Amino acid sequence: MPSPPVPSRATPRPTTLRDVAEAAGVSIKTVSNVVNDHPHVRPEMREKVKAFIAQLDYRPNGIGRQLRQGRTGLVALALPDVTSPYYGELASTLVDAARGRGLTLLVEQTDGDLDREREVATGFPVRLVDGLIFAPQTLPVEEFQQRRDTTPAVLVGEYGEGSGVDRVTIDSVDLGDSAVRHLLEIGRRTIAFVGDKDPGTSRPPVVAQRVEGYRRALRRARLTFDPELLQPLAEWTRQDGFLGTTALLTARPDVDAIFAANDLVAFGALHALRRLGLRVPQDVAVLGVDDVEQAQYSAPTLTSIALDRSEMAEMSLRLLSDRLAGFDGPERLLTVTGHLVVRESTGG
Template sequence: MPPETTRRPGLRPTTRPTTLRDVAEAAGVSIKTVSNVVNDHPHVRPEMRERVKVVIERLDYRPNGIGRQLRQGRTGLVALALPNVTSPYYGELTSALVTAARARGITLLVEQTDGDLEREREVANGFPVRLVDGLVFVPLTMPGGELAQRRDSTPAVLIGEHGQGSGYDRVTIDSVALGDLGVQHLLETGRRRIAFLGDKSSEELRPPVAAQRIEGYRNALQRAGLEFDPGLLWPLPEWELRHGYDGARALLAARPDVDAIFAANDLVAVGALHALRELGRRVPEDVAVVGVDDVEQARYSAPTLTSIALDRSEMADLALGMLADRLAGHQGPERLLTVGGRLVVRESSGG
């Protein structure tokens, strides 16, 4: 016969959390009285309030905050949907958003989409991010026109270069200016055969962020009076370390005259640095390298990586500020706030 569980006032089985009923029984009062104390109702005698609070403290009772917030029409939860949290850029952006949300008394629920179109559609239509007040969304593949038709009415703010034409508030990055800034710096160091590492195999497949950075790349070349060479736009399957490594090796095999690489992001740039080291190309003497994002890894690569820093804290604050406006009832047209970049010169370009 299994042992009998003895229940005494003030004690509870440790297999479940304390309930209002547990507190009421231990304090010798009604559940309604405990509820009134928890919700700070004024019509409770001071001695009764103190008696219940002592029992609450002793039993470590935790009110069901979500239930209370739901009754008030708010959960205090905001969903963050982004491609992944393993890449340095998205990981640091997530950290900035968590910090900014905490300062506003908001809890973030993170959903990873892997940049998959169907998963982005699920997020846009409310799955699996129900019971949230709002959505911060970093789409990669879902077209802006399709986003504009989302069925879910939860207020949303987008971050990034994607989502144009969606009708939603957006915090975007001026990637045209970033491309211009990176290539201009390389030109100022005397480079003339500058490759862009991170294009796609065709213009139809080129995402907005790549298209904008290439536009800035071409603008800088044009100002310098240099002819644009489409052969220096080198395609990559993804902007990851291994693709930067493989792409740089293939690029230098096809175009040994390249004297600089403007990488689509820092991961691509670090992969390229490794390839150049294996190929015996000195950095920056033979080939200079510039990346984008200024993730922590850029400061510890060998050589250290020149990169264009993006203020992720500013992006997070702007996005949550616009979302808070919508939750407060703002009904105006879509807003677009743009964040620029700052060049951080290190060893890979001669800094």
């Protein structure tokens, strides 16, 4: 005779306010008052209810309580690409800094896509958050000006002039100037910028500012600007840096230094130069931007303009915290400057 089936065990449900109230012999309102630390509860009643809360392992719905209080403790962080070393390191730094302020970051990746950046700017998919830290790449500033979402926002990066919201920006004109000045100081004269945009397309602010810094350093040195030394790239990746550098050196074998738009482009440039049989820095010096961790371990190690991501995180969260605390003044601008870290790729 077959054995009777063993009845399935129902998954235990979470303990509710009603469960605690019934066990303690009090009203649901009394339990709620204890959970929310209301002052008008007798001490002996408070201790009795707390004992049953512990015994039944009741866990209040923190999100629900925060929503009733008008705060969730959640902040959205929208970045183009969290797999990028720069943005990944920035996200990690922001997560740690936010935790220190009692905030939790929800990360959204936009891929620099216009429609996804529009969704973030209009409040989707970042609803139910107290604030937004956003690094747009393609969204027209005019659209951000017209956003209806009232969630306090801070823009990070070169984007956003005239947006009407708080910004933490990077002085990329000075950054480009510093990069080229260093290459000039080590005796280079035919310096290329690898990372421009295709002619005929408008340069994003980050590109336009770095090119302006590049040209400013050349003017100071009384060197003629040669537009052929601006190598356009589709994206700032290792692969694009490799392909762009190969094309550049094929057309201009006289290049003796490369100012790469970022470290990823610089890593691609180093690989291209090795494939072309050129020595770094003896034949061509290479300098990048961001000073990501890999810059210390590439071969040769990479000279880079370092950006203080801890400072950027603290600035962003300070601006956002002020807004969450009720500050309603005009938009504010904080600027991060870079500093040169010299390594083997420029002779350091």
